[in-house]
Amino acid sequence: MPKGVxxxxxxxxxxxxxxxxxxxxxxxxxxxxxxxxxxxxxRPGEVNGKDYYFVDPDEFIxxxxxxxxxxWAKVHDNYYGTPGKEVENALDSGRSLIFDxxxxxxxxxxxxxxxxxxxxxxxxxxKALEQRLLxxxxxxxxTIRTRIRNAHHEISQSGLFDFWIINDNLETxxxxxxxIVRAExxxxxxxxxxxxxxxxxxxxx
Amino acid sequence: MPKGVxxxxxxxxxxxxxxxxxxxxxxxxxxxxxxxxxxxxxRPGEVNGKDYYFVDPDEFIxxxxxxxxxxWAKVHDNYYGTPGKEVENALDSGRSLIFDxxxxxxxxxxxxxxxxxxxxxxxxxxKALEQRLLxxxxxxxxTIRTRIRNAHHEISQSGLFDFWIINDNLETxxxxxxxIVRAExxxxxxxxxxxxxxxxxxxxx
Numbered sequence: 001m002p003k004g005v006x007x008x009x010x011x012x013x014x015x016x017x018x019x020x021x022x023x024x025x026x027x028x029x030x031x032x033x034x035x036x037x038x039x040x041x042x043r044p045g046e047v048n049g050k051d052y053y054f055v056d057p058d059e060f061i062x063x064x065x066x067x068x069x070x071x072w073a074k075v076h077d078n079y080y081g082t083p084g085k086e087v088e089n090a091l092d093s094g095r096s097l098i099f100d101x102x103x104x105x106x107x108x109x110x111x112x113x114x115x116x117x118x119x120x121x122x123x124x125x126x127k128a129l130e131q132r133l134l135x136x137x138x139x140x141x142x143t144i145r146t147r148i149r150n151a152h153h154e155i156s157q158s159g160l161f162d163f164w165i166i167n168d169n170l171e172t173x174x175x176x177x178x179x180i181v182r183a184e185x186x187x188x189x190x191x192x193x194x195x196x197x198x199x200x201x202x203x204x205x
Numbered sequence: 206m207p208k209g210v211x212x213x214x215x216x217x218x219x220x221x222x223x224x225x226x227x228x229x230x231x232x233x234x235x236x237x238x239x240x241x242x243x244x245x246x247x248r249p250g251e252v253n254g255k256d257y258y259f260v261d262p263d264e265f266i267x268x269x270x271x272x273x274x275x276x277w278a279k280v281h282d283n284y285y286g287t288p289g290k291e292v293e294n295a296l297d298s299g300r301s302l303i304f305d306x307x308x309x310x311x312x313x314x315x316x317x318x319x320x321x322x323x324x325x326x327x328x329x330x331x332k333a334l335e336q337r338l339l340x341x342x343x344x345x346x347x348t349i350r351t352r353i354r355n356a357h358h359e360i361s362q363s364g365l366f367d368f369w370i371i372n373d374n375l376e377t378x379x380x381x382x383x384x385i386v387r388a389e390x391x392x393x394x395x396x397x398x399x400x401x402x403x404x405x406x407x408x409x410x
Binding site: 122123124125126127128152155156158159161162163164165166168175176178179180182183184186187188191194195198199200201202203 | 327328329330331332333357360361363364366367368369370371373380381383384385387388389391392393396399400403404405406407408
């Protein structure tokens, strides 16, 4: 069973990251979101172990201090974290994981895992991003200014990612993303027993 | 001008490497073969500086001893070598290079250049390779036995390459190769000024 791929995608808000992720999951169902821990209370319908692992703050902090998390963050008084062992087990059992996390989380994850694809998606320009956010009509002008300021900061950290995609045309950007995943799966680490099987006359299942 | 890609493809004889390389050059004319130095005499029609740089053995050995070559080999009493500086200049000026060299040359090149894609192409199995060579009908049984022995040795060194492609179906193998090249070009090193241009509102030419 070949190993799964760890894929982390970051992008400024409004760049089309969620659309790209949904397209990938739709086309390649082997990808799933990793399940995180959080201290925020479950919302109606959320299932423990499926949507999140719901833990209390003391437990979270104790886990964090024992390096249980591959990445963690505090957002609006709630903690969120990704269990490192869980990620490794998923990949080893051939499941591929998508991480939809912020730049800080991505860089923590990159540091703590010795595997994975870290992709940064750019808008065609900051001006184009601002126009998209205005057109979307869901944010007030102050929120849009904040998002543009954040985008500026996020783009300034893009140099730490492995791959850059410009989402100018959605189809081109999606083909870029698929090429990154396809090429990654051709790395020897995903099928370490291949040479032996070719020599014996078998190929991978 | 984004940097060019250095692509090295190795495969046992009969695996379809030349076909894949010709398909890539046909579809992506930015790729060209790197020009090597050799001590063998020019054949009729061969042009110095285009097909090869033709040098005499003393000159070759002197160049080799000054680390002029990114890789070199002696084959049937003739020397062949790839000028390292020439490769760097080509890549810096945006030209992409293909290396069609043997496993030993590829591994030297990988060691001496700090860039590049090193791809190993497998036959579906050694048995399938033997059948292809028999079907091709250009080699006598002894030559085929030698090729299979060499294939065994080459496959045993495939672990040192970055990517593995199985040429079971030519179209699939070619799509794999194109995905590797496409993904590579999305690495930040090929467009280092991109974040600044996005922030300013421009994108790469």
